Amino acid sequence: MSGNIADTETEDDKNNPFYYVLVKNGDSFVNPTRDVRIRLYYQLNNGEWYSGNDLEVKMERRSTLKECGIKLPVPEDSYKDLKFVGWVDEKGQPFTEDTEIISDSYIDLHAKYDRAAIPFEYWYYDEAGKNVCEKKMKVFPADVSGEQIENWAVSQPAPSKMYQGSTFKGWKVDLEGRNMEDIYWPIFVEAEYEQKIVSVTYGYLNNKNEWVEVENAIPVAKDATREELEAEFKKFRPSDGSESVKFKEWQVWGSAGLYPDSLSGYMNLQATYEDVKTVSVDKFYYDKAGRYTKETVCKVVPRDTTYEDIEKLVKSEPKPTVYKDLRFVGWYAGTNGSGVLEREHESIIATAEYENCMIGFYVYDNVDDWQNAANVYHQADNKDKAYSFQVVEKGEVITLPSQVGEYKNLVYETSDLYAGGQYTVTLNRNFIILDTKSVVESEKPVEPEKPVDPEKPVEPEKPVDPEKPVEPEKPVEPEKPVEPEKPQKPAVELPEEVVTEQVNKLNNGESVQIDMDQATVVPKEILEAAKGKDVTVELNMGDYTWTINGKDIKANDLKDINLEVTVNSNAIPSKTVQALAGNDPTCQLSLTHNGPFGFKADLTVNVGEEHSGKFGNLYYYDSDGKLVYRNSGKIDENGNVTVSFDHASDYVIVMKDKKMSQSDVPSSLRPNNQGGNEAVATGDTAPIFGFVLLAVLSMAAIVLVMRRKKAR
Structure with a gap:
């Protein structure tokens, strides 16, 4: 593998180009203009990935940044003297000022370096029984393999202040389903103990009439059921509990990881009282x-x-x-x-x-704290490195400072705010500022509003020969314009008042259970509020339930996400399923969202109580028609099974008496670059456009060129 993003363009991508349109006005071809936003991601000198101000430009299709007067910037600093070698797009292809931009209006570019600096998160229980995270960075050669990464990760010593309630056995890293070309998000490493460790948080009223939350690390048998654990945990009675009210019972407010395969889990219990x-x-x-x-x-x-x-x-x-x-x-x-x-x-x-307003300026020196503090309810919990403030009247105009304390390299939370800029005060505001010497300042476009004069088009005969149109019968198989099993459905969103209520709970550190009703879209505000916290977001979507723990949300650029699942979708060919499962029953799942989630999510779905006691084994169906084992879950007495996802595509669950693995996949259905049980990168391609009609008008002619776009 490459330590940076690898080249992932397939033969389908080359042979099936994406459609774009040229319009002929009289004797002239006219390319329509549109707004293009380019987001640049690069590594700061502390190793964190960061996206600076976006490049925004009006441009024609098939034009380049150079033609628009845009020069791609170069990061000023790097981590551990990594050498910047250029920018790459989502497929790992080099991207320069001379790269033609055909259709995309939103382009993400990542800096490519001569070596791979990979972040790791080590999760373990400390001596006080708290589940804590230690972050590490390791610089590898650019061609490092997944096996080398895993070997290094598990070879690290145990923390000096380790939990003593159970014997530490070592580190475990799970790279199944991880695209090892993606080095931007941390690799999750978890401590393994002789027993499963469950973090149980008790919320209750103490004898000072204060609501307190106490976290206990409790070692339990690895094969203990959720019901057994809940019954045991509810026996706890705090020694400092209030005597002025009568305790009734513990109420489960959230839980995760309480199945046998999990190394650790958590449960949140809150006290309830008889009369109050x-x-x-x-x-x-x-x-x-x-x-x-x-x-x-x-x-x-x-x-x-x-x-x-x-x-x-x-x-x-x-x-x-x-x-x-x-x-x-x-x-x-x-x-x-x-x-x-x-x-x-x-x-x-x-x-x-x-009546008047307080304006505060809070400076942070790392991306995580900076992003967490951007939530107004978390600012009081995040320790800043420096701050200043001023009291002003409403309507007053202030100048944003270029220095706070000793910090001078200031980046404000949005691109419209900058040191020396003017800001009109209408409300209290805390400006959240990142200090870094690695800020990439984008160069201003040279007259981006001036597209090519439609009366003087760019050589119309060069992009597409009007006398030699593309053969109409070859662009796309006409009988398969779009997969009929997977039509696009309008996404249904939660009401704004529901989102606000759930965000407020998450901001307070509460887990939430959301009845999605007909909604399928999870708003980014909920994900951002949960990110990094030990809270659970449970999404009841009728026939299935998604469960997301805030600590499993890793992406820095979260977006609204459609988590709709089609059960029994039959998107995978029956011969492929039969070759894998034989006579064992199966259930196919198709996810509406395309590509990575940016977080790990557990899906609980009913596969039939007749399969109770068996294992539900999840396999991913890739774009080459191969199968990749992901994980397994035990089917409960009601027929429910829980399996984990971090990427959307087509999947099949095989119900079997044993837990399966990649070795159960017939050799003809294993990815070409895979041997044994090693998982491969998850990626999928699917046609986005099926057929485009050629319309010949008296004053306009449409010329079609195809390009197949990678959808997953």
């Missing part, structure tokens, strides 16, 4: 030093308390000790609910309101 409910109120305000801070108070309320009652209660909270120049008005509580409180324990956010 509890409400945590997180109050955000600027303290007397001018810093943005959070203070949490817990309210014990009657069971029939309403959200409206809570809003009144919050508004009656005393004035905080605020910075001397701020004029405090009162508290605003966003409960996002009405009627009687729905949950036994609610979390409410209250923000201080002022």
Whole structure:
């Protein structure tokens, strides 16, 4: 493999080019112009990948950046003196100012270096029983193999402050399904112990009337069932629990990893009480030093308390000790609910309101903290490296600073904000700033608004010979324009008020269970709120359920994602399925989304209670018609099985008495570059356009050229 993105263009890509259109106006060919956005990803001097300001330009199809006066920048610094050798596109193909841009309006480019600096995340339990992460970077030769990476990862020593409740056996890294050409996201390495370690968090009211959350690492038998573990964990009674209220029972608020194959798992339990409910109120305000801070108070309320009652209660909270120049008005509580409180324990956010405005500037020196702090509710939890502030009146115009403390290389959170720029103040705002010496400053386009004069087209006879049109019967097999089993369906989104409610819960560190109803799209706001936290997002989508742990969300550029699954899709040829499964029953799955998720997600789907006790073995069907083993799950008494995904495509689950592996795949159906049990990179290609009609008009002629675009 290459340590950077590898060349992945297939023969299909070369033989089936993507359609584009040229319009003939009289004797002139006219290329339409469109906006093109190019995002550049490169490695900072601390090893983190970062995307700077985007390049945005108006350009014609088949034109180049050079023709538009754009020069691709060069990163100023690099990690461990890596040598920058150029930019590559999503397929690993070199991309320069002379590269023709045919159709894409959004282009992601990654810096390519002479060596591969790969990030690792080591997860283990420390001496206090906390599940912690230690980040490491390792520079490998550019042609490093997956086996070499795995060997290095598992050879690292155990942490000095290791959990003593169970014997440490070593490190385990799972590269199944990982595209080893993708070095941008960390490789996950997990500690393996003699027993499974479950992190159990108990939330309860203590004897000081404070809502506390206590995390315990509990070693359990590896074959223990979820039901057995839940019953055992619920026996716990805190020694400092409140005596002023009567404890009723523990309520499960979230769980994951409680199946036999998992090395570790977690469960979140919250206390419920006989005659009352509890409400945590997180109050955000600027303290007397001018810093943005959070203070949490817990309210014990009657069971029939309403959200409206809570809003009144919050508004009656005393004035905080605020910075001397701020004029405090009162508290605003966003409960996002009405009627009687729905949950036994609610979390409410209250923000201080002022007549004038506080403007803060908070500087971070690494990408993770910078991105986490961009969420206003996390700023109080993320330690900045420097900060400054000023109190101004609404409507006042300020100049954004070019230096905060000792930090001078400032990048603001959005491209429209920059050092020395003007900003009109209308509300309180905390500017979240990244300090780095590796910022790539894009050069300004030279008159990007001036496309080629339509009266003076670029040599029309060169791109496509109008006298020699493409043979109409060869572009695409007319009987297969689009796979009939997989029509595009309109994506259904969650209502805005539901998204806001779930984001608020996640921001408070709560796991959420979302009834998606008819919705299939998970908004990026929910994913961003969960990212990095030990919380679970459970998405009930009717016939199946997705479960995502915030710690498994790794992508830095999250987007809305359609997690629709078609069960029994029959997208994989029956002969292929039979060759793998023989007489064993199967269930095919097709995911609507194309390509990687940017996170790991567990899918629970019912395959029939008649298969209870068997294993559901998940295989991926690649673009070459080969099969790749992914993982397995035990089918419960109701016929439900849970398997893991990080990439969307077509899959088949084989129900069998044993756990299968790649060795169960017939040799003719194994990827060509694969031997034994080693998994290959997941990638898939699928035609996006089936057929395009040629229309001959009196004043216009359309010329077609094909290009097949990689969809997965």
